[in-house]
Amino acid sequence: MxxxxxxxxxxxxxxxxxxxxxxxxxxPVEQGAEGAGGVRARxxxxxxxxxxxxxxxxxxxxxxxxxxxxxxxxxxxxxxxxxxxxxxxxxxxxxxxxxxxxxxxxxxxxxxxxxxxxxxxxxxxxxxxxxxxxxxxxxxxxxxxxxxxxxxxxxxxxxxxxxxxxxxxxxxxxxxxxxxxxxxxxxxxxxxxxxxxxxxxxxxxxxxxxxxxxxxxxxxxxxxxxxLPPGSAVACTALFLGGFWLFRGANEQKHRFRRGRLRSVWGRPVETVGGSLLVSGFWGVGRKLNYTGEFLLYVSWTALCGTESVVPYTVLLFLAMLFAHRAHRDDRRCRAKYGPLWEEYCRRARFRMIPFLY
Structure with a gap:
């Protein structure tokens, strides 16, 4: 005790x-998104x-x-x-x-x-x-x-x-x-x-x-x-860097777009649906690739545990379910918020987290 x-x-x-x-x-002080009554918290x-x-x-x-x-x-x-x-x-x-x-x-x-x-x-x-x-x-x-x-x-x-x-x-x-x-x-x-x-x-x-x-x-x-075999170290590092690029890149594109600072993506002018939904870069490929990138980060350092125990892999199982559930919930919320614009966006960005699979 x-x-x-x-x-x-x-x-x-x-x-x-x-x-x-x-x-x-x-x-640094930054304003948040517009809340009730048009108020923006600092x-x-x-x-x-x-x-x-x-x-x-x-x-x-x-x-x-x-x-x-x-x-x-x-x-x-x-x-x-x-x-x-x-x-x-x-x-x-x-x-x-x-x-x-x-x-x-x-x-x-x-x-x-x-x-x-x-x-x-x-x-x-x-x-x-x-x-x-x-x-x-x-x-x-x-x-x-x-x-x-x-x-x-x-x-x-x-x-x-x-x-x-x-x-x-x-x-x-x-x-x-x-x-x-x-x-x-x-x-x-x-x-x-x-x-x-x-x-x-x-x-x-x-x-x-x-x-x-x-x-x-x-x-x-x-x-x-x-x-740790050298090949495994290289593979885990490559997985981390790839996940980091996907996770940070997708979030950075979305953040800059919402702040009106995104003019081009990957050398091309920004494309949107109705001026509200970004359909360029990562967001033109999948609707939640930032979740995919973050999941890959967790895979990269969990894989360092090898096969000695299944315990650390419960984190990956939990995150897979969490991200899939959040992607589904986000889709439902956006469908209610944007209506036909979201339907058009889904036709442009057909996948949620895994291209050609999900």
């Missing part, structure tokens, strides 16, 4: 420190600075106190319990305050209260000027990064060296998370920020699912000593 209490303090302190830093650390995009500060802190700890970095790996159970407790408390507070602020949002039916708790009451709740939904990506992904670093430190201290598998895994994940924060402004126009209410589902996903479940490949690699 004492270890769980310490873990609760660690989780609360970690999230609290990032929350305060999100308020005080300078960063966001301070200092996530990259916070991530780099966390990376520097981890590097300093590696030099002076390497055993401190092993805490997440050696106390994962206690941290998992603490993160769950934190997520449920936060979701409950959001639910209670949301109901008080928006009493008319209460629906009918015996299970409506539970549905509101799970899905959320408010779209973009703010505390002290910080959008909680946008903020929660920071402890989520920075927490994932620190847990991964903990696996690196644990392997080094226990075995006296770091394997090629672990080194590639760390490099891939570092670039992935750093790139997310580098293009943090793109999140302002995603489905989660624009349309998902902030309740238990997103809270638990941010504070528990992402840091503890998505890090399973790193946990598997901690105890692996099997050498």
């Amino acid at each position: 004492t270890e769980v209490r310490v873990a609760v303090v660690v989780v609360v302190a970690f999230v609290g420190l990032l929350f305060v830093a999100s308020r005080v650390v300078p960063g 966001y301070r995009l200092n996530g990259l600075r916070l991530f780099l500060a966390a990376a520097l802190a981890a590097a300093a700890a590696w030099i002076r106190f390497p055993t401190a970095l092993t805490y997440p790996a050696r106390h994962a159970g206690e941290l998992f319990v603490a993160a769950n407790a934190f997520a449920f408390v936060l979701a409950t507070v959001l639910h209670v305050y949301g109901r008080r602020r928006h009493p008319g949002a209460r629906g009918a039916g015996p299970l409506r209260g539970l549905v509101d708790y799970i899905r959320g009451v408010e779209l973009n709740p703010q505390w002290w000027g910080v959008d909680l939904k946008m903020f929660s990506y920071r402890p989520s992904l920075i927490g994932l990064f620190l847990i991964n670093v903990s696996f690196l430190a644990t392997q080094y201290l226990d075995q006296g060296s770091v394997t090629a598998r672990m080194a590639l895994y760390q490099a891939f994940f570092f670039l992935y998370i750093a790139n997310y924060f580098q293009f943090e402004g793109g999140m302002l126009h995603t489905w989660d920020i624009l349309a998902e209410r902030f309740g238990w589902m997103l809270v638990w996903g941010d504070y528990v699912l992402v840091p503890f479940f998505y890090s399973l490949p790193g946990r598997t690699l901690t105890g692996m000593r099997e050498p």
Whole structure:
């Protein structure tokens, strides 16, 4: 029980420190998408600075106190319990305050209260000027990064060296998370920020699912000593670079188009459907190739685990179902929003995630 209490303090302190830093650390300010009444919220995009500060802190700890970095790996159970407790408390507070602020949002039916708790009451709740939904990506992904670093430190201290598998895994994940924060402004126009209410589902996903479940490949690699064949290293690196090109390229094209800064794609003038739907570049090939690219990134570093355990591959199974479900849901939402324009777009971009297959 004492270890769980310490873990609760660690989780609360970690999230609290990032929350305060999100308020005080300078960063570029960008307007979000137009909301109710034509209002555009303003966001301070200092996530990259916070991530780099966390990376520097981890590097300093590696030099002076390497055993401190092993805490997440050696106390994962206690941290998992603490993160769950934190997520449920936060979701409950959001639910209670949301109901008080928006009493008319209460629906009918015996299970409506539970549905509101799970899905959320408010779209973009703010505390002290910080959008909680946008903020929660920071402890989520920075927490994932620190847990991964903990696996690196644990392997080094226990075995006296770091394997090629672990080194590639760390490099891939570092670039992935750093790139997310580098293009943090793109999140302002995603489905989660624009349309998902902030309740238990997103809270638990941010504070528990992402840091503890998505890090399973790193946990598997901690105890692996099997050498990585050069061919496998080249294949995983090529898969990562290809997925990165597809994931970042598709998202960058969409982001620039929505901000009116896209004039040409791949050497050709931009084509649209009705001026609203981009049908050039990646978006003329498939409607959700950004999901495909992100999935390939996860395949690239999960494949480093080889065949020693099936556990890390549960992440890929979950993501395959998640992305397929989200692609279907996005299609349904866009069909309702754009009507005939979406039908025309689907005729131009016939595939969702996998050309010629899906």
